[in-house]
Amino acid sequence: MHQRNRTRRAGVAPVLLAGVALTLAGCGADAPDPGPGQATSAPPTLSTDPTPVAVQGNVLGLDIEGTVGPLVVDGDLAVLRVELGAIGGEGSLLAGNVFGNRAISDYDDSFDGVRLVDLDSGVVREAARSVSGKALAELGDQYMIAPGREPVVGFVAFDAPTTPTTAVLVPSLGLVEEIPVVAAADADGLTVPVADLAPSGVDDVVAPTAVLETYSATADDAVRTRDTGEKVSVNVSSDVLFAVDSADLGPEADTALEAVARELALAADGELVVAGHTDDVGDDAANQDLSERRARAVADRLGQVADLGRFDVRVEGRGEREPVTAELTDEARALNRRVTVEFTAADEPVVAEGSTDGDAVPAAGPTVEGLGGATLEHLDSVGAVQDLHVELVEVRRAGGYLVGTLDVRNDGTDYATFVSVLGSVRDGRGDLGSGFLGASNVTLLDGGVRVYPVDYLVEPTFYDLNERNVLADLQVGSLNPGVTSRVTVVWPDTGAGTVVVDVPDGSTTVSDGSTPVRFVDVPVAD
Known part of the structure; x- marks a missing residue:
């Protein structure tokens, strides 16, 4: 089994080996000796309480309740349990369509779109996969979420953290913190063995781990x-x-x-x-x-x-x-x-230096005071107008980051397909392609500087069109009239008590993208 990882400055995150595939302990080879300046691995300090964290929210018109966790360590991997069911609303949804990683797997029904996030060290983990791209993930007998049906229960494997808890970014439900990381002996039956998710073994399994940039x-x-x-x-x-x-x-x-x-x-x-x-x-x-x-x-x-x-x-x-x-x-x-x-930078993260004038970047669309929303006329990829209400629900601190929550509601009378009102795939960050625009273009304005969502290099074995993923929801989805989609976006912490959240124009000559809207004097919750 191989782990892909990147380096980060000592003092900000654990020391990792840069740009190499590491054969981990238990995979048939001795672990490499630490290089100059590298620390030896300390034994993991895990939790002994497997109690999952409760979650709830409205996902595409369905009132969802469920639990996330525990994350159960099994050798060099760890298996996350997710259980979600609908307690109200209309319609149904396939779990894989919303909670799967559609940039990689078009047809697999699983929770492989969830990501583990270490908010202290700035490390993100994506689902482990065989080299063919198939996730180490499974659902139980249920794969459809709808009122009156049994909840969908799924398991997905990741590179194992060494901390007692972790955060999990769940598409459409947000960043769920304090998920317990436990040993298999403490799982209380809330897991499956890695062997069940990888019946052919883990020799060709890649567990992507990346540093947030x-x-x-x-x-x-x-x-x-x-x-x-x-x-x-x-x-x-x-x-x-x-x-x-x-x-x-x-x-x-x-x-x-x-x-x-x-x-x-x-x-x-x-x-x-x-x-x-x-x-x-x-x-x-x-x-x-x-x-x-x-x-x-x-x-x-x-x-x-x-x-x-x-x-x-x-x-x-x-x-x-x-x-x-x-x-x-x-x-x-x-x-x-x-x-x-x-x-090479010193210990503090570096951002672009610009004017400190708060009005240095004129608003290109509606301006909202604080938390709240505005209805936008958004042009989709075929030139049709989508009437979309974009609401900023919350900005809060989490570790060394700011976490924003936004709701996008279809206020029109027509079905809104592949909503791109908050996304962009091509700008100075490099190629963010794959067609899932999500919340990639929701930024912070700090005087004359635009601070983008944190992102990371993806594992090239699995991604054909994009070099990076942002730490934000990768898709808003398609919306029936009156239906809302919730998205989450993560930025570096500016240290301010209030922020300006700004969505610039994200369209290019080859792709539709975000429609401008700005939120000023937004309070940051601690």
């Missing part, structure tokens, strides 16, 4: 910052820095580079890499040369506006080899034209 951008999208925990990459748009086919800095360059200089104040001493990137238009050799000259121009000017004496500065051109997105639209190519400044 932060991404932010200035209001004009000129400076975009990603903090992986191990490395910070500040992307400056070449369209802001240079004229077409030029390596001479333009009049707007200093504003962007001064923002970069402010972020360098948060960098640890060490290597600083300035790398130029181009789009795919033109000759490869010419693009390589242009990227090198642009990187040199930025490094020289940064040395004039910031003290680079504590860095080992390396300048290089990467031509068109490392695109942000593989799309061939004008918008995508603009994202790929950039100069990247990469460095």
Whole structure:
């Protein structure tokens, strides 16, 4: 059995080995010796109380009640129990359609769309799968949720945490905290063995584990910052820095580079890499040369506006080899034209630096004071108008994060298909594709900086179209008139007592996306 994982700075999360598949203990091989600076694994401290956590909510017109947990450790994996039933409402739903991961498995009915979240260390776990993509998950005799039917009971396996509790992000029901993590001996019958979920054994099973990353951008999208925990990459748009086919800095360059200089104040001493990137238009050799000259121009000017004496500065051109997105639209190519400044951060997460003026980003749609909602006219993928009421229900703190809850209701008279009113699949974050738009474009505005939901690199074995998943509901779904869908989104904690929640326009030339709406002076519940 293999675990996929990423690194994060010591002091923020446990030390992991970067970008490798680890053969875990119990899978027929000795565990590797810890490398330099790596801690040996401490025995897990688990709970002894398997009592599940009760959940309830309205899911697509059905009043749902049930329980989540316990999470029962069985070797290197752990099996989560989920039980959900309908106590009211109209209609029915297939458990796999709502609670499954439809980006991977179109036909499996299971709870494999739930994710484990360690809110203290910033680690997310997706369902374990065989290399063919089949989840280690099963439902009982019931797979349909409807009033009058027995609850649906399902089990799904993950990489085993070593903490006594964990949080679980359940699609359409939200982030459920304090789920007990127990040993099999303490499960009180509320589990199934891993062997039942993997009858062919676990030798080819991959249990994806990833570090949550932060991404932010200035209001004009000129400076975009990603903090992986191990490395910070500040992307400056070449369209802001240079004229077409030029390596001479333009009049707007200093504003962007001064923002970069402010972020360098948060960098640890060490290597600083300035790398130029181009789009795919033109000759490869010419693009390589242009990227090198642009990187040199930025490094020289940064040395004039910031003290680079504590860095080992390396300048290089990467031509068109490392695109942000593989799309061939004008918008995508603009994202790929950039100069990247990469460095190792100190302990504090890094976000883009911008204006502190709260009005730096004009509202592009309705503005709502505090918690509440607004009805939006949203264009779908075929040009039809969907009348959708978007309501911000809550923003609360959880660990080192903020958790937002929003309801989307179809206020129109027609069926609303594949609602994308809160999502976007293509922007500076990279490809978030797979067509499930969810709540990926619900952001926080911190002065002149837009802070996006936290995200993470997905396991490429299982995802064909997207490189990343956001820690938010991956789909709103299709809504009958009067029906509401609840979505959850997780951001880094800004530390403020009130926040501005903003949904920008998420449409592109090849995809429909979010319709603008803003919520101001939103209280943050502790």
